[in-house]
Amino acid sequence: MKHRLKPQQYLILIAIMLTASVGDSLLSRGMEQVGAVDVHHLGLLWHALFNPYVDAGIVLLIGFFASYMTALSWADLTFVMPATAFGYVVVAFLARYWRHEHLSIYRWAGILLIVCAVGFVANGPSRTEIPGEERPSHSDLNLMDSGAGR
């Protein structure tokens, strides 16, 4: 059986691609403003928590982790992996168009390869059906709700 994704599941994959890359970029921008942290100035880490870019970055990375765990609950690891790799492409585009950095021909080639990888996997089934594997049914979940299943 081929597992196809629902529209909201594609949204989760897009969230994975965007939140990790934009979160990392915001953390990077925030830490540039905070300054270099070393063992003699660990107090700067506390100071960093009051930087809006760092705060926004942390929120997005929490969102990434939640989206990633959600995706792994209904898709194979080897299906979700290229989506996380697509984050590198988003970072490269942010570097080019937000930070106005130069992208070499190698980087454009790298972007093309990762886009192709995402295309290969996105076109296939999202999940391997393992014979004999028990999946929690709706009735099991009702038991979990009542605490009787634990």
Added chain:
Amino acid sequence: MIAPHTGVVRSWSCILAVAAMAIAGECLTAAGMRKLGDLDIIRARSGMAGAIRAVLSSPLFLLGASCMALNFFAMLFTLSIVDLSLAAPATASLTYVGNAVAAKLFLRENVDQRRWLAAVFVCAGVFLLAK
């Protein structure tokens, strides 16, 4: 003075250790989430708090998260002795290929030709992005 080949062995040992911990972390969390079932259904039934409780009470997830935490500190140590331009793409690429192998062996995923090709393309892409 450390012989050059000792430095190379040490650098690649660190890179391999970082990748191994990342692979263990990813596979354990994936196994935990697979065993737990569709989080969207759990959230619809038990709310966000119920879904978070279900994830945090999964031993496989907790083990995987511990591996990821170790991976983070191992990466910090590696970056203290290996250049970022080598460490980042090398660990990322090894992790992608290692995850595909581990997913086939331990998670029994159907890693077909298309997924192998995707893993190789991602590795090559990450290396080119780091150039």
